Structure formats: C-alpha cells, structure tokens
Amino acid sequence: EVQLVESGGGLVQPGRSLRLSCAASGFTFDDYAMHWVRQAPGKGLQWVSGITWNSGSVGYADSVKGRFTISRDNAKNSLFLQMNSLRPEDTAFYYCTKDMERDGFYPFDYWGQGTLVTVSS
Amino acid sequence: DIQMTQSPSTLSAFVGDRVTITCRASQSISIWLAWYQQKPGKAPKLLIYKASSLQSGVPSRFSGSGSGTEFTLTISSLQPDDFATYYCQQYNTYSRTFGQGTKVEIK
Secondary structure: OOEEEEEOOEEEOOOOOEEEEEEEEOOOHHHOOEEEEEEOOOOOEEEEEEEOOOOOOEEEOOOOOOOEEEEEEHHHOEEEEEEOOOOHHHOEEEEEEEEOOOOOOOOEEEEOOOEEEEEOO | OOOEEEEOOEEEEOOOOOEEEEEEEOOOOOOOEEEEEEOOOOOOEEEEEOOOEEOOOOOOOEEEEEEOOEEEEEEOOOOHHHOOEEEEEEOOOOOOEEOOOEEEEEO
C-alpha cells in the first residue's frame, strides 16, 4: 500500500524558516518524480514544487521561487521542502504527492494527508 | 501560466442525476488534463488523467472528455459518496495549474 506521510508543519513567524519532510513507502521511490502541492484553508489547490526521480531537474511556482527548495533522499525514501522567508500567504496545508512517472510530467496518483503550515506573528 | 476555469462553481443535484462539470484552459493543452475529487478534511483523489483515462479503482460512472481548451467531467448517476469538490488540473506545462473547484452538493 502506497503511503506518504508529511511532517514538519507548525506555527512560524513571518520571515522565519521551516522544513517539511515526507516519508514514502509501498512503492519504488526512486522510480517516480515527486511534488509538493498546497491548499490554503477553504481555498483551492496550488502546485508548489516538483523534483524528478534522480533530482536532475526541479521546478517551482513563481510565488515560491528563490525562497523554497525541494530535495529528496532516495536512500531514505524521503522528500523535503525547505521553506525560507515565509510569508502569511504561505499559510496552507502542504501535501506530498507522487507523480505517475519519473520525469514529473504526469498527474499525481497518490497524496499524503497534508501538514499545516501557519505563518503568523 | 495557463489559467484553468471551471464551471459551475457550485452544483446542486439529486442522487441519480447525471452531472457535468466543465473546465476551460486559457490555451491549448492537448489532452493533458486530470480530474481530482476532494472530500472535506481529506486529500484529493485522482479520478481521470489524459482527459479521458479512468484511474484504476475509480467507478465507471465517472468519465472525462475533451481536448484542446475545453473539457468535461461527467458523473452518469450521482451517488451519495460523490458529493465532494472536483478540481481539474492541466499538466501540459511543468508548472501545472488547477481550476478553482466545483462543489457538488445534495439537492
């Protein structure tokens, strides 16, 4: 059974940093691209960042470019999102998602349960 | 970025009704469109990809169609478990974008 379990969310002040983690199991992690998608409370979905199977290529939404960094550790079946210079508008549930293929150009067939990041003073 | 616009934003229907949701792209995305279902407090679930391919395990009452800029999601006979919010997503570009969502409510 595919499982994606996020951790690392919480309350943080504007301008501070936070690192999200996603532990993956139930599939061959290094065969697939992975992504982060966020959803502000009561709002719609926004793709945040993606990374190919071998970390050879990464992508970011314009709203987080230069502030967020995605990475993965295939040996530990883990995905990460380093979030710096956080803003109140970054407040959202952050979902770890699995791409349907390795190069990251397909939809997301599995999602974690999400971790809430709240940016407030 | 490619903009995705769904209509309607909210839809009220009876159990057993045939329901159609439309998604329009601001430019052609060929068939690179997916549909997701999200229930309150839960993560989204993939229903359809490549505009009309049914994801494994998804009931056959769900179907998708379209290409280019206009797409539809159809539920042939609405079931109690189908009341949820539905999102379309384009993946023609790496910076994939979602529609704003369509909430399907009980009438």
